[in-house]
Amino acid sequence: MADVISTSPMRSDASPPHNPIAELLTPEGTLTAEGERLAGVSDETLRELYRLMVVMRRLDQEGLNLQRQGELGLWGPTLGHEAAQVGGALAMRATDWIFPYYRDFGMAIVRGVDPGKLLTIFRGLRHGAWDPHEYRFAPFIIPVGTQVPHAVGYALGCKLDGDDTAVLTCFGEGATSTGDWHEAMNFAGVFKAPVVFLCQNNQWAISVPMSEQVAGRIVDRAAGYGFPGVRVDGADALTVYAVVQMAADHARRGEGPYLIEALSYRLGPHTTSDDPTRYRTEEDGAAWRAHDPIARAEERLRQRGAWDDAFASACQREADERAASMRATLIAATPDHPASVFDLVYANPPQTLLRERDAFVADLAPDAPQEGH
């Protein structure tokens, strides 16, 4: 693997990156008929996209309900992100890794993370709720954009190990203003790391609209880092699925990174602590409400003659059952012993910390939970 570093003395002379996926998209960023044929997305996969989006939306609504009922300290709604998250996550192989941002609830669902356990993070019970190796799904990262270079590091490791693995990382348009994001893009370009950058451009970073956040177009940044980028309709799960899959295959073939800007809209608040009435109107999102990812998937299934009402009812029933199960898991979750905060600071903890732990336990009020409970 001596080719980790390009030995070309003048990389800047390279011609503009070849962009094969762009040729399969309409000007609006949806897959062309030819693209759909080439992507070969089966009816079964399309139904899976539909099913997972219905589940995701229902669980997201339950998350909002739980916060409103005082069961969660915070919830970051995902309404409007269904196509990008389900399409993006389902496109990756089980052996691929995903480095999500904090709103990637739908990706966690696709990856099989227990949503009831995930919600314990937002209940203040713990900072992380799953083993990343088990799901090939890195933890939610709160500091905006800082997970993007983690994905590049992991992808570089895949390249060094000669793995047949691609890495997907997600972020919003606000993250593309951070230095870490630009650094990560450049590292990925220099190392030709097998990583797909999926921007879920929902057009709002809390109260700041895209017009005040982004100069030029995010998708055009890719060319500056020596790899291709495409802007896609982020409300069309089939398009996101097909494009992420093609980009991941491109990365797996050793052809380097891809940037995908999935344009969508954050229909809800940033989080339950936000008040969008202070900075935007209902009309602002009207066009996107009419462009609903689940309705779009239904439309595509109908066009293929692959729709049936019984399937739709079954999806809704599954979603309701999983929402109830998620709620039950969350409510049943109990805090770990407070001293557990000491237990994971280090893999090999120093004696000084163990002594602090002992002192902490000794100082706990007599009615505090006992160790082992």
Next chain:
Amino acid sequence: MSSATETATVTMGKALNLALHDSLRDDPRALIFGEDVGKLGGVFRVTDGLSEEFGAARVFNTPLAEATIAATALGLAIKGFHPVAEMQFDAFSYPSFQQVTSNLAKYHTRTGGACPMSLVIRIPYGGNIGAIEQHSESPETYYVHTAGLKVVTPSNPLDAYALLRAAIADPDPVIFLEPKARYWMRQELALPVAPQSLDHASVARAGTDATVIAYGPTVAVALAAAETAASEGVSLEVVDLRSLSPIDWDTLYASARKTKRVVVVHEAPIFMGLGAEIAARMMHDLFDALVAPVERIGAPTTPYPPSRHEKLFLPDADRILEAVDRTREY
């Protein structure tokens, strides 16, 4: 490759180079990367010859972006590598501060222990090399104040070798501070060196009348002061912290109980420096054992001075001896 002992007189820079070399040789998952660490061998030549011997897949240059150097180490650690990342100078580690404090230090906790961060970030630090601005900083307090990191610093070639190897073998993220003014300090090194623990202070010189606690670049200064004191009939014990987080309180307390007088010396500002923590703990825990207040020597609350003035700001043997005298007035 050999069990026979090889003895050579080496500089600290060479000792570090040997530690990196031997880690690459013994640990197939060890990787080295950073700015200019490839063909150039680093601006201080600590990685000299390593890319040639081990290849560009194990020792490689990165773009000039410290945050992503640290973040890349994180991603590689998840993949099971043992990265050793180099920050070129102390102040140039600051762009990586968010990645180090918010992600590297907390990833083990955040993943329920599933993703240990077995990696090292090497940072040349400290002054006294006649450098321009941003090349002489002592950033240790920033790092020791973050749970989840281990922070170590050698004061001599032997410790440089042993501590760096221990840091690379450790499952936790280690900030490895290299006193750049001591890169050229020579010492006899006999390889192989017995494995050492990462978190123990050492008594660099035994004494009875007062304890001087130092680390990294100030240990040699403290030893020089002890030599002078000895010629005046005063016996100083010099304790080399080696580990700044955690601190080996047992070794410090044993020395303080014996001498009853303590001086802490570092290049970093006195305000909230390591000396503040040591003095506070000793006042509390050794109130009856000490006979004098703990003295602290360090920088004033100013930016690091232009190099023409640096000798006036850096701790020297005279300042240490004056501080010892103040403790001996009690």
